[in-house]
Amino acid sequence: MRDYIKRVFIALIMALCVSLLFLGGKHSEASMKVDKEVRDGWIWPADGIISDTYGTRMGKHKGIDIAGKLNTPVLAVAEGQVVKSYYSNTYGNVVFIKHPSHFVTVYAHLNKRNVFVGQKIKQGAIIGKMGKTGQATGTHLHFETHQEEWRYDKKFAMDPEKILGKADPGETVTGGIAASNDDVLEASLHIKPQNEDKIKVKNKQYIVKQGDTLYSISKKRNITVTRIKELNHLSTDLIKPKQILNVN
Known part of the structure; x- marks a missing residue:
């Protein structure tokens, strides 16, 4: 009897493990679908040189850095609505945009913010100018991507290059470039003020x-x-x- 109970117990454990693997696979598949939908059309947010990438500084760097000239236009990577626009001791002048895909993008260390909370933004609109406000050692844009919401612990942070396309430190990127699959397509520089005719x-x-x-x-x-x-x-x-x- 004890052997029978033992076999049943082992079978239940194995069934549980298989179901967990199945659920994990379904979750990964859903995430991949979201990534594919979102990355079809996002553009790089500014002209400059990649100075730091996601996951550096012992995993604490939850975005990418694009170094450039002071007051370089910073563009919205996709359409959305401004959910935060303020000055932070760490981020400096920073803008948060919530997109229809439920992603939130963050644009930090801006020299100037051109948008306000609640404002609807079109892709490519100038939301601010590159700067070095807050805890920044040089002029650059710190850009983050978060699934669903931004949190202080950055639990939902995701590598922006999974959507924008891969770019190594030292590589030059151009605001307005759109990503498609694993390739980067050159697009026009989509810079225009919100109120342009x-x-x-x-x-x-x-x-x-x-x-x-x-x-x-x-x-x-x-x-x-x-x-x-x-x-x-x-x-x-x-x-x-x-x-x-x-x-x-």
């Missing part, structure tokens, strides 16, 4: 649609492919839906 912007820019090519766009807007590539600093003919191109 919409008609003027529409005439000067083109939003790439499914099936578009540089050739088809050149015919629509009466401009050469070479000129489109020059205006947008494109080194290849590769473009993607929702990409913003300068065409004038």
Whole structure:
């Protein structure tokens, strides 16, 4: 009888382990789906050089640092709503944006903040200027990505490069670059003030649609492919839906 009970007990333990593995797999799969949806269209937040990456400083650095010139425009990586905009002793001038994907992005050490709490932000809007306020040793943008919410313990922090694309320390990045899978596509520098005249912007820019090519766009807007590539600093003919191109 004791042997029978022992076998049943072992079987129950094994069943529990298998179910936990299954649940873990489902959780990972869900996370991967979120990442794929979010990364389709996010842009780099500023021009500069990667000076530090996620997980350094014994795991305490929960973002990436982009070093650049004072007052370099800082862009919203995606549309969303400003949930915090204030001055912190550590972050300095900092802006938090909540996105429809439920991610929260953080833009710290700004020299100037251009947005207020509750303001709805479009992708590429200038939310501030790069600085060295708070606990910063030099001019740079400290950028963080959090799933669901930002917490003081940064429990939900995630490496921004999983969405923006991989960039090693010393590499130059450009505000307006969009990520797609594991490759980085060059896009136009999507910098514009929140109140810029919409008609003027529409005439000067083109939003790439499914099936578009540089050739088809050149015919629509009466401009050469070479000129489109020059205006947008494109080194290849590769473009993607929702990409913003300068065409004038």
